[in-house]
Amino acid sequence: MAALKTTDDGKSLGHVLVTGGAGFLGNHIITLLTKRAACSKITCLDIRPAAKPVDGVDYAVGDITDNETMTQLFSKIKPTAVIHTASPVFNNNNREAMYKVNVEGTKNLLKVSQETGVRAFVYTSSSSVIHDTVSDLINADETYPYIMDDAQPEYYTTTKAKAEIAVLAANRTKEYPKFLTAAIRPSGMFGEGDVQVLPPGLSAYYRGQTKFQIGNNENLFDFTEITNVAHGHHLALAALLATSDREASGQALPLDHEKVDGEAFHITNDAPVYFFDFARMCWAAAGDQTQLSQVWVLSKDFGLFVATLMEWVFWLFGLGKPNLTRQQVKYTCMTRYYNINKAKQRLGYEPICGLQEGIRRGVKDALYRGVVVGQPMELKGKKID
Amino acid sequence: MPSIGTIAYYLVRPSQLRDIIQWKVWHNPVHERDEEKECATLKECFRFLKLTSRSFAAVIQELHPELLVPVCLFYLVLRGLDTIEDDMTINIKKKEPLLRKFDTFLDDENWTFQENGPNEKDRELLVKFDNVSKEFNKIKDEYKVIIKDITKRMGNGMADYALNAEFNKQGVNTIKDYELYCHYVAGLVGEGLTRLFVEAKLANPVLLQRPELMESMGQFLQQCNIIRDVREDHDDKRYFWPREIWSKHVDKFEDLFLPENKEKALNCSSEMVLTAIKRADDCLFYMAGVREQSVFNFVAIPQSMSIATLELCFQNPAIFERNIKISKGDACKLMTHSTQNLQMVCEIFRKYARKIHSKNSPRDPNFLEISIACGNIERFIESIFPTQSARTLKSASEAVDPEVAARQKKEAEDSKKDIMYIMFAVGLTLAFVTFTMVLAAWLAGARFDLAIKMVKDGIWSPPKGPEAVQQIIEKYDGGRGEL
Numbered sequence: 101m102a103a104l105k106t107t108d109d110g111k112s113l114g115h116v117l118v119t120g121g122a123g124f125l126g127n128h129i130i131t132l133l134t135k136r137a138a139c140s141k142i143t144c145l146d147i148r149p150a151a152k153p154v155d156g157v158d159y160a161v162g163d164i165t166d167n168e169t170m171t172q173l174f175s176k177i178k179p180t181a182v183i184h185t186a187s188p189v190f191n192n193n194n195r196e197a198m199y200k201v202n203v204e205g206t207k208n209l210l211k212v213s214q215e216t217g218v219r220a221f222v223y224t225s226s227s228s229v230i231h232d233t234v235s236d237l238i239n240a241d242e243t244y245p246y247i248m249d250d251a252q253p254e255y256y257t258t259t260k261a262k263a264e265i266a267v268l269a270a271n272r273t274k275e276y277p278k279f280l281t282a283a284i285r286p287s288g289m290f291g292e293g294d295v296q297v298l299p300p301g302l303s304a305y306y307r308g309q310t311k312f313q314i315g316n317n318e319n320l321f322d323f324t325e326i327t328n329v330a331h332g333h334h335l336a337l338a339a340l341l342a343t344s345d346r347e348a349s350g351q352a353l354p355l356d357h358e359k360v361d362g363e364a365f366h367i368t369n370d371a372p373v374y375f376f377d378f379a380r381m382c383w384a385a386a387g388d389q390t391q392l393s394q395v396w397v398l399s400k401d402f403g404l405f406v407a408t409l410m411e412w413v414f415w416l417f418g419l420g421k422p423n424l425t426r427q428q429v430k431y432t433c434m435t436r437y438y439n440i441n442k443a444k445q446r447l448g449y450e451p452i453c454g455l456q457e458g459i460r461r462g463v464k465d466a467l468y469r470g471v472v473v474g475q476p477m478e479l480k481g482k483k484i485d
Numbered sequence: 486m487p488s489i490g491t492i493a494y495y496l497v498r499p500s501q502l503r504d505i506i507q508w509k510v511w512h513n514p515v516h517e518r519d520e521e522k523e524c525a526t527l528k529e530c531f532r533f534l535k536l537t538s539r540s541f542a543a544v545i546q547e548l549h550p551e552l553l554v555p556v557c558l559f560y561l562v563l564r565g566l567d568t569i570e571d572d573m574t575i576n577i578k579k580k581e582p583l584l585r586k587f588d589t590f591l592d593d594e595n596w597t598f599q600e601n602g603p604n605e606k607d608r609e610l611l612v613k614f615d616n617v618s619k620e621f622n623k624i625k626d627e628y629k630v631i632i633k634d635i636t637k638r639m640g641n642g643m644a645d646y647a648l649n650a651e652f653n654k655q656g657v658n659t660i661k662d663y664e665l666y667c668h669y670v671a672g673l674v675g676e677g678l679t680r681l682f683v684e685a686k687l688a689n690p691v692l693l694q695r696p697e698l699m700e701s702m703g704q705f706l707q708q709c710n711i712i713r714d715v716r717e718d719h720d721d722k723r724y725f726w727p728r729e730i731w732s733k734h735v736d737k738f739e740d741l742f743l744p745e746n747k748e749k750a751l752n753c754s755s756e757m758v759l760t761a762i763k764r765a766d767d768c769l770f771y772m773a774g775v776r777e778q779s780v781f782n783f784v785a786i787p788q789s790m791s792i793a794t795l796e797l798c799f800q801n802p803a804i805f806e807r808n809i810k811i812s813k814g815d816a817c818k819l820m821t822h823s824t825q826n827l828q829m830v831c832e833i834f835r836k837y838a839r840k841i842h843s844k845n846s847p848r849d850p851n852f853l854e855i856s857i858a859c860g861n862i863e864r865f866i867e868s869i870f871p872t873q874s875a876r877t878l879k880s881a882s883e884a885v886d887p888e889v890a891a892r893q894k895k896e897a898e899d900s901k902k903d904i905m906y907i908m909f910a911v912g913l914t915l916a917f918v919t920f921t922m923v924l925a926a927w928l929a930g931a932r933f934d935l936a937i938k939m940v941k942d943g944i945w946s947p948p949k950g951p952e953a954v955q956q957i958i959e960k961y962d963g964g965r966g967e968l
Contacts, residue, residue: 236873238867238871238872238873239864240873243874243875244875245875317843318839318842320860320864371857371861372860372864373853373857373860374842377847378853380847381847384847384852388847389848390847391846391848437860437864455853455857
């Protein structure tokens, strides 16, 4: 709870640099910190200019893998703390770029931060770093081991895990004992500005797929509204700086069960829901009227069979990615939810936006932006309630 | 002798009959009353217990000897209070002091009450209430203090409600009022019982430091009853569903019962179910604090029945038409499972949470909230009985020694080979069938040469009618006219 107090009494986090600040999460972090007037200054660093710059925020364009540019930038602006969200898009097939940005970029930022006197460093990791993409995760906590390399089918996840390990290892090193780090592992991020969860989910509605269900829908899944993830980052950063202040004033180190530095935290909406219920809520928010009695339930095996068939047919005729893949069927039928007691106890984390409210806002925003494949285009740019 | 209807019912539902027989045959009470040692007044008290309660009589009589009599008397005292509160033939001026002073009547071993209306079903209890007070004064002082304290607070609460004109005319207004009402009639019972259990050292004293847990135990039971009895209460002009909830769905409470409002009424009832089911995890937590089997059975059976009742009422339009009940077979099955251990009770809760979730309609305004509440029950159960942990995962990965890994690799390669063979066999079969069919067609005189020529010219569809065929022949076959 120490963290909440620091933010509540208006104590400034100082000058915060947000990498990937033009991206989905980075943008939300900047907006939240600005709204709360939590920092004396915010600098957004991204490889591309921001589409919608926030008032009062400094914008810098640069490549995090470039040591020289980063050293120059950091020496010039002297940030107190760094929130590192920059990462290539998940569906990127370029392994080299993923490794370069996620692992080398992160290591570069850590080095530059340590050398230029940054005090706290919060890294956006992923809840997938403990998941092999196939098995169930039931109330999984942070004691679960990393799944990387050969055990990890998603190369992206391996790079996120390696970066997280590097971040946590940089906490209180011999050389830089005052440099504190933490990692946030969000699960299933969605919300305003999202491209990966809501838009494809909604396009299933516009393709008329709401009358199908694969599996028995007894699998709980964690989805996290984006402002909650931003809030988690804020709390972690505040806690690191509070720890740093406490030590600077000669007080005792935090106890093991209250320690934030060098730790990773799962962040969710604290409300695991049955997989299809989340989808149905999104569809309902877009106007779907399907009744349960109209829904066809297909077994998981049948779903896998159809997906395999489609993958083969699409591959044979070179049609690209089919509407249904085996990985999608597996995710649809998988239990995947996390225990967030650690974040609750040590960061004082509680979601600030409920799931239902988040879906309502996110769906409205996706349709407004017109990013849903198959959506009626008259909804684009139109305010609806 | 069971009626023909009953026999027919169980003939088509043998599993129900099986559950009933299993309960009757295999359930052994943890403790049994020793009737020989009981005096006449105590025997009379147990007779009242059986008379006034069907559901509680059995579990109370199986309680640990230390608590058997105190809990039985606690029940009878509250039942007596309830009989006065319920009786509409008693004038409010007379009723109020009776309710407020009811705890003091226990000191007077000769106090009885004859003025209940003739139709009050438990009137005999008050007519012969001296039996209860005589036995009450024999129990330990610690227990007496608890029972009197709860009786006093409940009596005062009931009196306040009896005086509250708005409540009597309009029913419960806000959700807060609704929970306060449930607190007086059920939450307090939960508190009293918990204090008795802890006093008798049969439950963990920590339960007293988490008052929200015992409150939820009572709230959960009471709210389930209020949901189930909506029709009956409406007929009796008693309104417990809070206006704050039903006014979101209909304008007037009685509109819930109109057939044209079916969907609205169901949405309203699911909001009631949602309010109740949010308490379920507290109830499981509470039960984890019970130390003795008979006490566990005593608290677990009603809870299991309640979650089953909630499931039965959820999305069920019948609750607005008549009084519905879980079947006797289901009840016996629930009792069998609720008299074992916490894990079995958790399984019941998980099963019914999933059943509720499977009936949850996306058109319901509380759809997602209900889904979250059901998921929360499952998650809570996982937190006390985890099916997975970092340790179980590690042991699975550590078990892979090089030998096993090599074998698994070989197996994987073998299965890959098998798939290749199968694909090959399938391909061969298809090729053979194709060849045979083409051969048969050729033998029968099919002109593949013509077909191929047509396809080469981009004509994919077969010619229609004899004239078109003739044209084709002329064009590609030099008009030989032979088919």
